[in-house]
Amino acid sequence: MLRYHVLAVEDDLDSMKLLRMVLQHLPLEIDHVVTGAEAISYLDKQVPDLLFLDISLPDMHGWEVLSHIKSNSSMKEMRVVMLTSHTEPVHRLIGSLQPIAAYLNKPISADELRDTVTNILQLT
Numbered sequence: 001m002l003r004y005h006v007l008a009v010e011d012d013l014d015s016m017k018l019l020r021m022v023l024q025h026l027p028l029e030i031d032h033v034v035t036g037a038e039a040i041s042y043l044d045k046q047v048p049d050l051l052f053l054d055i056s057l058p059d060m061h062g063w064e065v066l067s068h069i070k071s072n073s074s075m076k077e078m079r080v081v082m083l084t085s086h087t088e089p090v091h092r093l094i095g096s097l098q099p100i101a102a103y104l105n106k107p108i109s110a111d112e113l114r115d116t117v118t119n120i121l122q123l124t
């Protein structure tokens with residue numbers, strides 16, 4: 001069975017536990033890093049099928065990680081889901097101007113998260 005490789009860049013361990021729990025029945029292998037620097041280092045070595053990216057990271061904004069991704073030709077097609085607690089209109093506007101697959105606010109419902117991943121990876 002085909003398994004999709006996912007990287008979650010998330011500094012909140014409770015959010016990460018929820019993400020793993022909700023997506024555990026999908027054909028995914030989920031790796032996890034906490035900082036933007038770790039994400040960039042990871043992505044420079046391998047490109048996942050899907051990236052969950054938090055905006056507020058301990059060392060930089062998720063937007064900076066996204067900029068690095070989109071400036072690298074080998075990662076331009078990677079699907080990115082911004083998963084954030086930022087509900088301010090300015091962040092949603094920034095997200096709408098970025099080449100991302102989805103912008104999801106925490107707390108997110110299990111169904112919305114599962115449906116988003118299923119649709120992006122065309123698992124149905």
